[in-house]
């Protein structure tokens with residue numbers, strides 16, 4: 271038997287390894303099973319080039335548990351190691367890796383490192399008092415047994431093993447009893463090894479799916495294959511809307527399938543995240559720096575051996591490959607959306623309710639995406655008849671909806687039912703009003719006005735239809751100056767609880783007699799105040815700002831002005847103003863009660 275001391279400068283390497291990786295002990299399974307997979311794949315390669323002779327036979331990997339003997343064993347039928355190789359790879363290479371790791375990260379914040387550094391073979395010592403390796407090389411060499419109890423001392427001797435491959439026997443330590451339970455092992459295998467490319471057995475059952483969809487060619491997959499794979503990843507979810515198969519081999523390697531899940535109004539807290547793999551080994555579902563932020567709402571799998579997995583978070587952020595991957599994913603997602611939009615616009619429109627959230631969020635946060643998404647971002651007409659891209663809307667409205675500065679005015683409604691009167695008014699003028707009613711829309715509108723220089727958004731109830739598109743057209747009124755003044759004075763006394771500005775205009779006799787509008791700027795400030803900080807509360811506490819536009823050309827005002835009964839005149843005026851406020855949802859509490867009582871009085875002829 272050969273005894274030796276592992277050539278390592280740090281005497282007590284194990285306590286430090288244990289400390290560093292304390293919170294994620296279960297990765298030892300990932301590391302050791304991946305090594306077993308590597309050994310198997312290497313054998314296949316050697317066989318294919320004729321270096322390994324004969325039939326390879328069954329190449330499956332087995333994990334076995336012996337609770338009584340307190341061991342967990344990982345067995346493969348891969349290339350195995352000769353005595354020289356054990357000495358080279360386990361005593362030198364693996365240890366030097368561990369040492370390098372320690373030198374690099376000594377004194378750093380541990381949380382930065384945990385989970386992003388695979389210590390390979392030596393992670394076995396996180397859970398073991400002693401590790402025994404029994405291995406026989408595919409070459410004609412005797413089998414060997416290597417044993418180490420976590421001190422730098424090891425033993426190496428010949429062993430009785432006739433079949434090719436390696437058994438790693440972990441003698442589980444007292445603190446790691448959890449790994450002597452079959453359920454625990456099974457769940458770790460499921461998490462990390464579910465898609466490894468070699469069959470893996472635990473307790474007589476194959477636990478993995480060796481050729482998951484993302485490793486295949488898109489042309490070999492049907493829609494059902496993609497949907498089935500989604501189900502395998504997220505068994506409880508509704509079917510996805512779309513998917514994108516990523517397949518890149520230059521300038522980096524990356525494959526994967528990203529799914530657009532069905533998400534509606536809110537940013538749901540994500541539990542089913544994108545999973546990151548490296549050569550089919552699960553690494554993490556914390557993909558924050560690799561996937562652009564707006565795509566964090568997607569689900570699926572990304573697999574890349576080029577993402578530096580064994581390093582800390584802060585390093586990942588600055589890594590040029592990661593940046594490239596990030597950009598590439600953005601581009602691919604945009605291209606795919608554009609392709610669906612071009613080839614299957616109807617389906618795209620039907621799914622917009624779900625898709626819109628990603629697209630708008632992406633346009634707000636990523637300028638590269640914005641550039642592409644302008645072509646497929648769509649808005650639906652409030653009457654449900656048409657969908658427009660920005661360019662289509664521009665074409666359809668060019669003649670009418672340009673303001674005096676030459677900007678395109680996009681008229682929108684946040685609540686088509688409640689704002690119905692305003693929409694009708696705008697439509698009567700030939701304007702097109704689109705729906706922008708989801709929770710991202712308020713922020714989206716603000717952002718797009720900054721990014722689209724020649725576009726101005728105006729909510730349909732922000733002004734009377736005549737003024738929605740500010741063209742400075744002069745309008746004639748049938749009233750004389752005195753009559754206008756009188757109306758102004760009558761209406762100025764109305765509007766309980768709101769800050770009122772009154773204007774008298776000569777509009778079409780068919781238009782409403784009085785219209786209450788809320789200036790776009792103030793309303794936006796108030797909307798934002800509902801969700802933001804100290805400046806928000808400043809705006810939130812301001813009274814509602816309302817512009818009351820009195821249509822002097824409406825016949826009712828001739829009657830009101832001619833009414834000799836001052837009380838009656840005032841009541842009629844108040845009712846007209848209240849009706850206008852009601853349509854804006856601004857008539858509340860006492861003001862609403864007064865309105866109802868006054869209406870009953872007027873209807874029953876009391877004065």
Ligand SMILES: Nc1ncnc2c1ncn2[C@@H]1O[C@H](COP(=O)(O)OP(=O)(O)OP(=O)(O)O)[C@@H](O)[C@H]1O
Pocket residue numbers: 301305306309346348349350351359360363364367388389390391392436
């Ligand atoms: N089951 C095995 N069969 C054959 N060789 C093995 C096996 N496990 C480990 N080895 C050898 O020991 C070496 C060291 O393993 P270790 O896991 O520490 O590092 P690695 O696999 O090279 O890198 P990583 O840090 O990514 O795991 C391997 O490169 C391989 O040559």
